[in-house]
Amino acid sequence: MAAEFGVGRSSAREVVQQLACDGLVEVRHGHGIFAADPGPADERSLSVHDGLCRARITGVFEVRRAVEVEAARLAAVRTAPEGIVALRTMLSEQRSLLGGDAWVFVTTDVRFHRAVVASARTDLLGELFEQLAQPLGDVLTELLDAPSLPDTTGDQEALVAALEVRDADAAALATTPHSDL
Incomplete structure (x- = not known):
């Protein structure tokens, strides 16, 4: 994917992570990246998803502070x-x-x-x-x-x-x- 869009692998990974965090794609390790199911999700999966997004944001700020x-x-x-x-x-x-x-x-x-x-x-x-x-x-x-x-x-x-x-x-x-x- 990185070569197809002319970007580095880390940039492509970051985009995929953000799309997954936004609920737009699902990353199935060993199988690929798939468009997320647009149907209704149960509340538990939404709270896990929201928690993962918050954890990512917190992680960025923790590393920012250290650096x-x-x-x-x-x-x-x-x-x-x-x-x-x-x-x-x-x-x-x-x-x-x-x-x-x-x-x-x-x-x-x-x-x-x-x-x-x-x-x-x-x-x-x-x-x-x-x-x-x-x-x-x-x-x-x-x-x-x-x-x-x-x-x-x-x-x-x-x-x-x-x-x-x-x-x-x-x-x-x-x-x-x-x-x-």
């Missing part, structure tokens, strides 16, 4: 001055998007966090973040709607300020509430 908090600690001692300027520019752009399209807002938010992780200058954390970025963006976009986009720029401003003064503990603290579900 971003440690990246913030490391970035506090490794971010170059031009990195601080770039983060402030992204933060300003994100503020201007409040009240707008959720997907654009989330894309900008993920880009900001990608830059913080890159500032940590640790390849493995960067790779972990890249694996997390797409599911994180999908989850955040699902959770948000345009009229109620949360203003997380205060947390992000505190993070940039901590990076600027090279305070690893303050950077981690500023990242923690932003990475909670």
